[in-house]
Amino acid sequence: MLTVDYRRLGLRPGERLLDVGCGAGRHAAEARRLGAHVVALDYSDVDAKDAAGTLEAVTVDWPVARTVSGSAMVGDTTRLPFPDASFDRIIAAEVFEHLPVDLPAIAECARVLRPGGTLAVTVPRWFPELICWALSDDYHSVEGGHVRIYRRSTLTDRLSGAGFDIRDRHHAHALHSPYWWIRCMVGAVGENGIEDESSFWVRNYHRLLVWDIMRRPWITRTAEKALNPVLGKSLVLYADKPL
Numbered sequence: 001m002l003t004v005d006y007r008r009l010g011l012r013p014g015e016r017l018l019d020v021g022c023g024a025g026r027h028a029a030e031a032r033r034l035g036a037h038v039v040a041l042d043y044s045d046v047d048a049k050d051a052a053g054t055l056e057a058v059t060v061d062w063p064v065a066r067t068v069s070g071s072a073m074v075g076d077t078t079r080l081p082f083p084d085a086s087f088d089r090i091i092a093a094e095v096f097e098h099l100p101v102d103l104p105a106i107a108e109c110a111r112v113l114r115p116g117g118t119l120a121v122t123v124p125r126w127f128p129e130l131i132c133w134a135l136s137d138d139y140h141s142v143e144g145g146h147v148r149i150y151r152r153s154t155l156t157d158r159l160s161g162a163g164f165d166i167r168d169r170h171h172a173h174a175l176h177s178p179y180w181w182i183r184c185m186v187g188a189v190g191e192n193g194i195e196d197e198s199s200f201w202v203r204n205y206h207r208l209l210v211w212d213i214m215r216r217p218w219i220t221r222t223a224e225k226a227l228n229p230v231l232g233k234s235l236v237l238y239a240d241k242p243l
Helices: 025-034 045-061 062-066 105-113 126-135 152-161 176-186 202-217 216-232
Strands: 016-020 037-042 070-074 087-093 113-123 165-172 234-240
Touching: 016 025, 016 062, 016 105, 025 037, 025 045, 025 062, 025 070, 025 087, 037 045, 045 062, 070 113, 070 234, 105 113, 105 152, 113 152, 126 176, 152 165, 152 234, 165 216, 176 202, 202 216
Parallel strands: 016 037, 016 087, 037 070, 087 113
Antiparallel strands: 113 234, 165 234
């Protein structure tokens, strides 16, 4: 399940991409599949290992991925271990809402991105996230949970303050908002986001989402596209570093 639109990101074959806070490496793997040289970085050694496996797995079915590099490493988003202007594109998907202080991470992304490069940032959208916080304390108080809710204007101002020009934006994953609301209502949040499917509604909604992700039927794809402007779970911004 991808949140970033790679056409809006402007990624081209042969470019260098950094996926900060990569998690299991879903965005990093897609970038490698598209022919980019990829570095996936996460604070968690478990996630970094998972991302390494995901980056390797993509080479099985996509020959172009074998022609470019793909690596995963442990690192701190607020102190990136790379020289200035090291990357053409950077993705920070669902990362900044977890950081006690986000401005140093934004500044580091600006530092290691080359002039003319693009940063794609995704965060939980304000309204769906506000409902989750209202319904469940566990949703945001567990270890590794969300520490802030972003308004679009707040995130835009912070990116602009770091020298970025906001070029594009959209919302994603409208079908996921009700799923999280249901989980919060029935207390099925779980420590570190571990899914509790003991609830009938949570279990069956989850099956719907898996079916949608795996099969991508026209009915759910059309519905989500129509609902994203209203219920999209994620806000996605594309910010360019000026030449």
